[in-house]
Amino acid sequence: xxxxxxxxxxxxxxxxxxxxxxxxxxxxxxxxxxxxxxxxxxxxxxxxxxxxxxxxxxxxxxxxxxxxxxxxxxxxxxxxxxxxxxxxxxxxxxxxxxxxxxxxxxxxxxxxxxxxxxxxxxxxxxxxxxxxxxxxxxxxxxxxxxxxxxxxxxxxxxxxxxxxxxxxxxxxxxxxxxxxxxxxxxxxxxxxxxxxxxxxxxxxxxxxxxxxxxxxxxxxxxx
Amino acid sequence: xxxxxxxxxxxxxxxxxxxxxxxxxxxxxxxxxxxxxxxxxxxxxxxxxxxxxxxxxxxxxxxxxxxxxxxxxxxxxxxxxxxxxxxxxxxxxxxxxxxxxxxxxxxxxxxxxxxxxxxxxxxxxxxxxxxxxxxxxxxxxxxxxxxxxxxxxxxxxxxxxxxxxxxxxxxxxxxxxxxxxxxxxxxxxxxxxxxxxxxxxxxxxxxxxxxxxxxxxxxxxxxxxxxxxxxxxxxxxxxxxxxxxxxxxxxxxxxxxxxxxxxxxxxxxxxxxxxxxxxxxxxxxxxxxxxxxxxxxxxxxxxxxxxxxxxxxxxxxxxxxxxxxxxxxxxxxxxxxxxxxxxxxxxxxxxxxxxxxxxxxxxxxxxxxxxxxxxxxxxxxxxxxxxxxxxxxxxxxxxxxxxxxxxxxxxxxxxxxxxxxxxxxxxxxxxxxxxxxxxxxxxxxxxxxxxxxxxxxxxxxxxxxxxxxxxxxxxxxxxxxxxxxxxxxxxxxxxxxxxxxxxxxxxxxxxxxxxxxxxxxxxxxxxxxxxxxxxxxxxxxxxxxxxxxxx
Numbered sequence: 001x002x003x004x005x006x007x008x009x010x011x012x013x014x015x016x017x018x019x020x021x022x023x024x025x026x027x028x029x030x031x032x033x034x035x036x037x038x039x040x041x042x043x044x045x046x047x048x049x050x051x052x053x054x055x056x057x058x059x060x061x062x063x064x065x066x067x068x069x070x071x072x073x074x075x076x077x078x079x080x081x082x083x084x085x086x087x088x089x090x091x092x093x094x095x096x097x098x099x100x101x102x103x104x105x106x107x108x109x110x111x112x113x114x115x116x117x118x119x120x121x122x123x124x125x126x127x128x129x130x131x132x133x134x135x136x137x138x139x140x141x142x143x144x145x146x147x148x149x150x151x152x153x154x155x156x157x158x159x160x161x162x163x164x165x166x167x168x169x170x171x172x173x174x175x176x177x178x179x180x181x182x183x184x185x186x187x188x189x190x191x192x193x194x195x196x197x198x199x200x201x202x203x204x205x206x207x208x209x210x211x212x213x214x215x216x217x218x219x220x221x222x223x
Numbered sequence: 224x225x226x227x228x229x230x231x232x233x234x235x236x237x238x239x240x241x242x243x244x245x246x247x248x249x250x251x252x253x254x255x256x257x258x259x260x261x262x263x264x265x266x267x268x269x270x271x272x273x274x275x276x277x278x279x280x281x282x283x284x285x286x287x288x289x290x291x292x293x294x295x296x297x298x299x300x301x302x303x304x305x306x307x308x309x310x311x312x313x314x315x316x317x318x319x320x321x322x323x324x325x326x327x328x329x330x331x332x333x334x335x336x337x338x339x340x341x342x343x344x345x346x347x348x349x350x351x352x353x354x355x356x357x358x359x360x361x362x363x364x365x366x367x368x369x370x371x372x373x374x375x376x377x378x379x380x381x382x383x384x385x386x387x388x389x390x391x392x393x394x395x396x397x398x399x400x401x402x403x404x405x406x407x408x409x410x411x412x413x414x415x416x417x418x419x420x421x422x423x424x425x426x427x428x429x430x431x432x433x434x435x436x437x438x439x440x441x442x443x444x445x446x447x448x449x450x451x452x453x454x455x456x457x458x459x460x461x462x463x464x465x466x467x468x469x470x471x472x473x474x475x476x477x478x479x480x481x482x483x484x485x486x487x488x489x490x491x492x493x494x495x496x497x498x499x500x501x502x503x504x505x506x507x508x509x510x511x512x513x514x515x516x517x518x519x520x521x522x523x524x525x526x527x528x529x530x531x532x533x534x535x536x537x538x539x540x541x542x543x544x545x546x547x548x549x550x551x552x553x554x555x556x557x558x559x560x561x562x563x564x565x566x567x568x569x570x571x572x573x574x575x576x577x578x579x580x581x582x583x584x585x586x587x588x589x590x591x592x593x594x595x596x597x598x599x600x601x602x603x604x605x606x607x608x609x610x611x612x613x614x615x616x617x618x619x620x621x622x623x624x625x626x627x628x629x630x631x632x633x634x635x636x637x638x639x640x641x642x643x644x645x646x647x648x649x650x651x652x653x654x655x656x657x658x659x660x661x662x663x664x665x666x667x668x669x670x671x672x673x674x675x676x677x678x679x680x681x682x683x684x685x686x687x688x689x690x691x692x693x694x695x696x697x698x699x700x701x702x703x704x705x706x707x708x709x710x711x712x713x714x715x716x717x718x719x720x721x722x723x724x725x726x727x728x729x730x731x732x733x734x735x736x737x738x739x740x741x742x743x744x745x746x747x748x749x750x751x752x753x754x755x756x757x758x759x760x761x762x763x764x765x766x767x768x769x770x771x772x773x774x
């Protein structure tokens with residue numbers, strides 16, 4: 001087995017090459033509770049920073065998606081303290097100043113782009129900050145749709161912005177107020193409330209298996 | 224090219240050599256008889272040795288996978304004699320166990336039903352939102368287009384479940400579905416829509432109408448994070464890293480809360496509650512029959528264990544959902560889902576020799592069985608023609624370059640962009656190289672028996688989401704898991720809130736656990752086995768073999 005050395009919080013361990021950071025820590029004997037969630041790149045629990053030998057840069061990525069490299073220095077971030085102001089969506093308007101009023105620290109952005117470099121999803125994080133400042137809620141929502149709230153940008157930000165909370169509010173404002181409702185959904189909800197399908201369902205729930213199989217086979221399949 | 228190890232490269236050369244001839248042909252579809260033979264021979268559910276009948280409890284005699292039976296026929300992880308549960312540390316109206324989709328929806332609807340936020344507690348094993356709910360990609364079903372109806376949705380669900388579903392649960396699900404989609408719109412979920420607001424809806428496997436609503440291919444993430452934010456706005460308290468290790472009962476055999484255990488400090492907390500909702504998710508991390516899984520880290524069937532000890536009935540747990548195409552390489556992606564659409568766009572499954580061995584679009588269980596037959600060694604009845612990866616996984620090829628060859632350059636990246644990005648991250652270009660796949664453990668079809676209000680039949684105990692059974696029968700259709708947790712999370716939240724208003728819980732006790740342990744002893748269960756397991760064991764063998772507990 002081809003083994004390499006990784007330094008978990010500064011302590012060296014020999015692990016098989018090709019493992020993810022997460023699996024390498026487990027191989028070394030760590031039982032994870034913090035720093036491990038979906039293990040598939042969706043939940044953002046496993047934010048990790050690392051350095052490589054002979055390289056001044058501090059890298060940031062998800063432990064479940066990043067292979068180990070020889071000589072890697074690894075530290076997981078167990079938690080990202082981040083301020084989320086109290087709000088109720090129904091009390092807010094999808095207007096230019098809404099984000100800045102709740103998250104005034106957005107104005108402290110110095111456009112250093114460190115957030116963008118830290119993003120494991122390779123999102124244009126700084127562009128989303130700038131869109132927030134312009135009051136472009138839809139722009140923020142679209143820029144940040146693939147955000148997994150790992151908090152890495154927040155931990156690196158010199159302006160101390162709690163990015164993922166800003167993005168969450170922007171997406172909800174966009175979904176609730178800046179996107180037209182589906183009229184056909186409203187219609188169907190009203191039809192169900194009026195009992196339009198009641199008789200048909202009353203009949204279906206009492207059908208024998210043979211009757212159900214026949215009805216199932218007779219379905220028309222939408223092209 | 225060149226990201227695959229050399230021994231795998233040789234197999235890719237064979238794939239490339241057979242490709243020109245394969246572009247025009249496909250293996251014939253199997254007859255029903257051939258399908259049945261293949262299933263009986265190779266589908267994990269048909270392996271009698273994979274299951275055993277439960278020898279204790281309310282579902283005595285029911286067959287379940289050994290991996291689950293080992294947890295149900297197991298002694299309490301927490302010694303009932305080691306804790307004093309008679310003096311609650313916390314006293315609430317509603318305890319929700321599990322902070323995924325079902326638990327969060329239940330908490331919100333209990334609040335909407337009049338339970339004050341501070342009288343609700345969500346206790347969850349990992350973080351709020353860490354769940355299978357957040358990982359769902361494809362979408363959520365609801366019959367809300369003019370040419371569709373709840374009745375048609377109902378038939379699709381029953382057919383998918385081989386007519387084994389509980390009719391009243393299916394009815395509840397299909398009738399509530401459009402209302403929940405509307406609720407999501409109110410909350411600000413960004414569904415994929417036409418400019419006028421019309422939902423973009425597509426087919427899923429086994430649907431007769433296009434009713435799959437999606438939010439790009441992050442549908443689960445988008446719904447879960449909006450629900451979590453709404454729960455935060457409402458001020459619902461959440462205890463993270465605090466799994467329930469046992470339910471509590473009183474002298475009337477009502478469930479009156481749970482014992483939580485702090486995963487980090489080891490401290491226990493006794494929570495007394497007028498009503499308790501189990502929303503603990505599924506069992507993917509049990510790795511039934513050794514399969515990898517699409518599931519999140521905490522999917523260890525804790526809720527089934529706890530519910531069974533208080534006398535709840537279980538159903539359909541003999542049926543395991545395996546998705547045929549889980550990633551088998553690189554190691555970082557093992558078990559993750561590769562959508563069926565890749566085969567829908569003409570990529571063929573191939574063995575090590577580059578031979579097509581099954582039609583790409585057989586039913587999921589049949590397709591999975593064919594992959595398994597191809598990979599199993601001859602001494603186990605298989606063909607031994609799988610491809611072995613450097614970490615010892617085995618898989619078959621999915622010949623992804625065929626997609627662009629048949630549908631035109633750029634088709635793959637356009638139509639399958641998330642899969643494309645997933646592999647490009649690991650320097651594998653699926654438009655130029657095939658990918659390795661193998662069936663992956665995806666869903667717990669069955670679970671705790673409930674009625675249409677999420678009630679388990681035990682006073683004070685409700686269940687919602689993947690932990691419950693009956694909605695999907697023996698087989699769930701794509702897009703009905705997100706719907707299930709919304710429908711039954713809401714129903715359980717409302718019903719539990721109503722119960723909490725009139726309930727009078729007595730002194731909490733673990734008497735049911737002691738009784739259950741006595742039954743285990745009578746049945747001759749060895750004392751070493753403990754449950755719930757809370758987390759899967761992934762530590763390296765070498766490290767584990769030298770570990771000693773000193774402090």
